[in-house]
Amino acid sequence: MESNVILLTAEGYEELVNELNNLKSVIRKEIAGKIKIALAFGDISENSEYDEAKNEQAHVEKRITKLEMMLKHAKIIEEHKQKGTVGLGAKVIIKDIEFDEVMEYNLVGSAEADPFKGKISNVSPLGKTLMGKKIGDIIEVDSPAGENIKYEILDV
Template sequence: MAERDVFLTLEGLKKLENELDELKSVKRREIADRIKQALAFGDISENSEYDQAKNEQGQLEERIAKLEMILRNAKLIDDEDISTDVVSIGSKVIVKDLEYDEEMEYTIVGSAEADPYEGKISNESPVGRALLGKKEEEIVEVHVPDGLIKYQILSITR
C-alpha cells in the first residue's frame, strides 16, 4: 500500500493517538490473556475460544499498523491556516440543498477522520471534493450515484 499524506485536525490527531494507545496498552493485553486462557483448555485443534482470540489478535494488529501508518504520514491542519474565503480542509461549511431547501453543516476533514454521522466529510468524498476551493454564495453541483445534487454555500468558518 502506497503511503500518502493524511490530513488531520488537532482533534482528529488526538483521537487517533488515544485509540492507538488504548489498543497497544489495553486491548493487546486482554487478547493475550484470552489466548492464554484458551491454551489452558488443552488441544487447540478444536478450540473455538483460541481461534476467535487469534482472529481478534490479527484484526487488532492490523488496526494498530494502519493507525501507525496514518500517524506517520499525518499532516496537521492548523486552525490559523484555514481560510474562510474558500472551502479548504478544516473548513466548516453550511450549505443549502437547493432541491429540498434544507441546510446542512459539514466539516471538511481528511479521509482518516471522516465521520458522516458527526458531519465530518472527507475531502475525497464527492461532496467534499466538489466544495473544495469554492466561495460563499457559490452553487456547487455534486455528482452522486443517484444523479446531481446542487448546494449553495451559505457560510465558511473555521
C-alpha cells in the first residue's frame, strides 16, 4: 500500500466531503462578507476586524487544501466482514479488567481517529494491539503512565 494513502471508512469519507463542501460554499462566503465589512471601516493597517477575517480566511483555505489532498488519496475501508476477529472498520467492545469498565470503539484509519467519538486508529497502541484478535482474547496495552492495562475483547 502506498505511504500517502489515507484510510477512511465510508462514513468518514462522507464527513470529509461534507466538511469540504461546507467550507467552499458557506464558510468562504461568510469570510468574504466579513472582509468586505472590515474594509468599509477604512484604514486596514490598524484594522483588527480585517486582520481577524484574513487570518480566518487563511485557516479555512489551508483546511480546504488539506481536505482535498486527503480525499484525493483516500482509500475506503471495506466493511469488516470477518465476524469475531478485530480488523479495520470493525466495532469492538472491550472490558478494562482492573476497573470492570466496558468500552466500545470503531477501528478506523488514523485520519479519521477521534477517541472522544469512540473512533480509534489502527496505529494507536490500543488499535494496533487489537488488530487480528478474537472475542475472548485478553490483551495488554502500555498506558501513557507506563503500566500495562489488560482488556478482554467481549464482542466484534
